[in-house]
Amino acid sequence: MPIPYSGDRGLSGRLHGTWSDRYACRPADGYLAAGVNAKPAGGLHSPEIIIYSADLAELLGILEAKDLEALAAWLLFRLEALHRAGAEFAVIASNTPHVVFDEVARRSPLPMLSIVEATCEKAESLGLKRPGLMGTRFTMAADFFFKPFHARGMSLAVPSPDEQQFIHEKLFSEIELGIIKDSTRQELLAIVEKMIARDAIDSLILGCTELPLILDRDAFGIPFLNTAAIHVDSIVRAAMEGEA
Structure with a gap:
């Protein structure tokens, strides 16, 4: 437009x-x-x-x-x-x-x-097919990321319900307040590693603008898409x- x-x-x-x-x-x-x-x-x-x-x-x-x-x-x-x-x-x-x-x-x-559209266009330009999505509980439970990605031939995966709750809690009790703990980073990366094995994700969407504060580089050979x-x-x- x-x-x-x-x-x-x-x-x-x-x-x-x-x-x-x-x-x-x-x-x-x-x-x-x-x-x-x-x-x-x-x-x-x-x-x-x-x-x-x-x-x-x-x-x-x-x-x-x-x-x-x-x-x-x-x-x-x-x-x-x-x-x-x-x-x-x-x-x-x-x-x-x-x-x-x-x-x-x-x-x-x-x-x-x-x-969301900007991130979708970026993912498409990279040739991604199976991004994982990490963000607030609200974002991971809703479909507003899923729809545009599906329309472009990509399918999204989200963490398990327990993993979603952990991510959401850490976002608002630590990361949002500027508290960046290496122990939390390692636990988040462990979730990513599980998603690679369980869901065959080929990338990770950092679907909360605070996540790059703690997940500040790619890992496990997949790109992390910094939505911000x-x-x-x-x-x-x-x-x-x-x-x-």
Whole structure:
């Protein structure tokens, strides 16, 4: 979908609600800064970005209540604010809220770029067939990753229910708070190794933007797809080229 574009300036709006402010450099923020500072348009030109930093606890409460209508309304309220601030397109810089992406994109006042679609396109370009998906319990239990991957001929695998619970608990009791333990890293890698043997995965989608903080490199000979970095690449391209 074309993005309204003026001159050489792409003004994007980022809405994120799963990052705390306990420490300054969150994954996508760092990748975004690197993309912008690389001056992809040449010279001193760089995209302008408006950030709406939402309340994580408020978002989690809506997700725990499984109220998808309320979640869509919550996101749309913030997208309206980005629209009023002058953004030309918007992104939700988090995986889990994409459970209502289609509905939100349909009603949004701004064109939107999906982290799931960007990741799917990346996986397809790498020739992947059987990615594993790791993220919050909400993300692993929903189908919003499965559908676009299936449409492109890829089948996803997720951890077992007990493994999903472990991942979710570690995300919110440690990783989200900036607590990075090697013991947790080893346990997460053990889950990946089990998925390779059990589910024949050929890659791993880091379907939570915090996971690259602890799973920061490929392992077991398979690529780890960093959804935050992949999304940021698409954001910077759209902002500089005026396309989405």
